[in-house]
Amino acid sequence: MNEQKSQKSFLSTIILVSTFGGLLFGYDTGVVNGALPYMAEKDQLNLNAFTEGLVASSLLLGAALGAVFGGRLSDYVGRRKNIIFLAVLFFFATLGCTLAPNVSVMVFSRFMLGIAVGGASVTVPTYLAEMSPAEKRGRMVTQNELMIVSGQLLAFTFNAILGTTMGDSSHVWRYMLAIAAVPAVLLFFGMLRVPESPRWLVSKGKSEHALGVLKKIRPEKRAQSELAEIEAALNRESEIKKATFKDLTVPWVRRIVFIGIGIAIVQQITGVNSIMYYGTEILKNAGFETKAALIGNIANGLISVLATFVGIWLLGKVGRRPMLLTGLIGTTSALLLIGIFSTLLQGSAALPYVVLALTVTFLGFQQGAISPVTWLMLSEIFPLRLRGLGMGVTVLCLWIANFFVGLTFPILLESIGLSSTFYIFVGLGLVSITFVKKFLPETKGLTLEQLENNFRNYKSGNIQNGVSADSTDEKTGLV
Template identity: 80%
Template structure:
């Protein structure tokens, strides 16, 4: 491996610890909630609030994370987020009541939302076009790895210390360690060359590109970035209003928001946040549900590896449509079996098998494509506000599902709750088939050119021509 590739791998490893924190902090609540509910006296609504307030915080964090990464730089923004992760983790761990827990989870959400925008953007801007899909989805791999770690630690602590009243605090505090690693690691990382060009620091940008590209490639890529940026100078600093005013930008925003909503309405995070509760509702005891939930984490990691491999072979559209078909079918079967086999000893095992199948499609196809496309469809001057706006929508939908899921589970039951997600899944498939363009094989600058010139007419032939 040459020096440039070696350094690029280091950039990926360290920056994606933001994704690991994202995964751990969203997944740990899955196992901590049953124990936390007892000590803090939570009901179905306050359970939903504690789980989902992080997501509403993430919505706000995504908006400001995009803007701050445009202003301060991607690297510096990740450093600030690492500090916030650490402080908010300690707040959650030491929370004496629901109020402090809610505030700390909200602050943790700000960090998660900021990371969900800044880390994929940083990776997309550091990666060469031919391996951008693989690089950006490394962050998705770290997210699901963080969730798996959370499930494993939850199961170990729950089974070893289940009688200890503060066991959930030990589950939460573990996230402080990767926050420290992210902070000290990012101190040695370079800034994004595309952001440096946007601040007229062309020499610095070339210096960074030389660390991660061969000499000739570094110079030609710098010229390509400068050309793309000079074309955008006609447009004033991007705002949300600009996204609505310019037709080709409005189309990108519509597609971006659509992709974000599609990923969430599959109901994936009802399983990632409440997997233990779902398995308990199906018939497992708490300790067994914690262990069973590890299967959800393992399949998520394995499926993401497959997804990363597929992104180099298959287009974004067919991956997304296949993934949605698989998740919708899995949810339909969960609903049917929950209705017909209620109270049987087989039901919890069938539900576990189907949640594993669901996650194989979700993490192997839908999630990798979602984060990759959100990081690549917006032009440079709009990337911060564009990612911020679309990920805001993603987190709001995520938060609403997180808030309402335990209430639905308590009122209408497991089967009806999943039938609702089946209907939403059918709507998601329709959206993707009708509106989503194929973006595989294009540089970020070629994508921008496509949307500027032929994107408003939906001319997919232009995309195919550039990709060849």
């Protein structure tokens, strides 16, 4: 009994430490929300609509590259070492942003920070998926999503506190940015104390070491059987000597990548990050003063955290497909109402409160359904030897979509207004609902190895559940 408690405690420590990467992800993407109005002042960085979008989105472009190279690097050096490297990069890039004397230095530093964010967005969920038992994988991986939204809530809260107490200081945005250095230090020292992924160790021929790690977080019999399952999966994939982009041409692998890219883009074109990056600007546009908008924006962060708790609970009760469909219908409806009321109530004192209520509703559906399913499915659909590369390619597409949303939103807001901008996202939401309904497989309740087998044996006509009509392997490539 004591041994089981020790195993659970150690696994909890692993989750807590590694998800500081998610906390940094959230804080660094959310802090710009409150910092931008102060950066834009003439005696600071003097931003216009384009440079405002560039400062926000340069992180996202870096994240796109970080996602690709982070996945490859984690395959080469290990998940743990890669997260340690990312912690160092988080720290120094944060200092660069904090001390930036002009737009050029800020954009460069945000780009480097983005590389760390992108690397974390691939490596941390992969590490968590490979450390977790199959029946708890959904809950463990979505702990990272919880830390992401917690980081955003912290950013919004510190923005509001600093904005209301130090808003008269022209350098207040520098203090907002500097806070991110603290979790970077905690991530670095914490990762020095946790083990490498056993799945990665087996892939490098270190099965004894992998077994030792598994025994620290599983009962002994379970550790032995899981090691055998990992080794069997690795042997089945032995024809793939090293994962390369050429492997993505194999039909069953290509189908996984198509689904992964689709899930990644769907999460972004809901318009979630227009609210997470520019929530303060949206509320100001609706009629709030800057300080009131900063305080109101805390509600967006708070509902994101609460909804993520609900999402984690739902993942154990509901399938991935129905969760994603429900979330998309909810977010699309909320955006449609924002567009309608922004026209009907234009100039009204009620408009900013209506917009705030609808952004909170939007985020309830987004963080309670769409985001948990996105990161969980991206971490679980790829076979072991392709996991780093596959995650990198799909999350690259996620960050590129994110980049275009981040860059164009302030420009659209200035040129066509709040209402028309959100109508564009409504149209994209309808496209997303169609994609999920037609192409998304169900992955709930299956081990990573069972999922791989189902994708290998996939036959047309079973696309909704992702399970083969029979057990005959397609002779289309990798076996």
